[in-house]
Amino acid sequence: MAEERILIIEDAPAMRAVLIDTLAGAGYAVTGAADGAEGVRLALSEAPDLVILDVMLPIVDGYDVCRTIRDHGLSMPVLMISAMSQETDIVAGLRLGADGYLTKPFGARQLLARVESLLRRRRMNTGSALQRGRDRSRRSGSGAAGERA
Secondary structure, three states: OOOOEEEEEOOOHHHHHHHHHHHHHOOOEEEEEOOHHHHHHHHHHHOOOEEEEEOOOOOOOHHHHHHHHHHOOOOOOEEEEEOOOOHHHHHHHHHOOOOEEEEOOOOHHHHHHHHHHHHHHHHHHHHHHHHHHHHHHHHHOOOHHHOOO
8 A cells, every 4th residue: 555645734843843753653654834825735736645734824724724625625634733622613623624623732642543543534435435436337337347148
């Protein structure tokens, strides 16, 4: 299996470095962005397997980054991270299309478990979509598998 790619959009250099080191150490290919505008550009051009997104970002905030990713039809999981822990903040992120929300501070094991969970679901959904396409082909009679005697 190819190395899964994660984009981290986090403006705090120390936090971004810890996230990159933790995820790279777990075997992921990791790219970092320091602000929302750079994050949007990388998400749209690179289409990573997962985006980890801080909410409080310069230039374009995390909510707008998430909205832009979804408006462009990208379906990769988005995990928001933030020190903003009010229910309204969490719900706003989830309603904009985030797939999860971790409040800072959080531990490396919690982060890795959440990342593994989101990527596992993505792999399952991708596999299900491929299977649905094969099933449709069979039902429509295309290809040898769909031919009738």
